[in-house]
Amino acid sequence: MAAGILALLCLGGVGVAVLLYDEETKIDRAAPDAVVDNFLRAYLINRDDNEAALYTCTANADLAAISSLRAEMVSREQNFDVKVSASWSSLVVTDGDATHKSVTADLTIAGFSNGNAVSRRKEAWSFGLVDADGWRVCSATKSG
Numbered sequence: 001m002a003a004g005i006l007a008l009l010c011l012g013g014v015g016v017a018v019l020l021y022d023e024e025t026k027i028d029r030a031a032p033d034a035v036v037d038n039f040l041r042a043y044l045i046n047r048d049d050n051e052a053a054l055y056t057c058t059a060n061a062d063l064a065a066i067s068s069l070r071a072e073m074v075s076r077e078q079n080f081d082v083k084v085s086a087s088w089s090s091l092v093v094t095d096g097d098a099t100h101k102s103v104t105a106d107l108t109i110a111g112f113s114n115g116n117a118v119s120r121r122k123e124a125w126s127f128g129l130v131d132a133d134g135w136r137v138c139s140a141t142k143s144g
Contacts, residue, residue: 027054029134032101033091036127039137040105044070044086057130057138066125066140073109082111082118088125099131104143 029035035055042051043066056063073084087108094102104126111119128139 027134029055029136032093032103032129032135035129035135036091036103036105036137037088039127040086040088040107044073047074055137057132057136060138062128062139062141063137065142069107069109069142076111080111080113082113084109084111086110101129101131101135103127103129 028038039052039055042048042055047070069086073086076082076084087110088105089108090104090106092104094104096102104124107123107125109121109123110117124143126141126143127137128141129135130138
């Protein structure tokens with residue numbers, strides 16, 4: 001009898017652990033600015049296309065400009081033996097309708113050699129999002 005009760009308690013604990021894990025690893029696409037933040041982290045920092053795909057449109061995405069930026073970052077790292085990083089600020093959601101929003105962001109692209117900044121530039125970007133089972137980035141364009 002004690003073994004049966006202990007088994008039930010263990011199964012209940014496993015169930016709670018699975019629910020907590022599921023909640024902690026759930027992909028949150030509820031807010032357009034949070035989606036852009038997660039997309040940029042996945043695409044420019046982690047450089048993980050599979051992770052970035054979780055935040056992008058499944059069809060008709062126009063991400064050529066941001067893809068060119070990442071290719072430039074990788075090229076500079078290889079050609080100049082530096083580490084190129086991206087950071088962003090001022091994520092601003094602009095009005096749209098219920099299924100379309102735009103998010104603007106200021107991206108800072110910086111090159112580092114031996115821990116010292118050797119270059120830095122700031123670029124304004126705009127991201128178009130569509131609500132398709134949560135917000136998804138469908139376009140990225142350099143604004144200036």
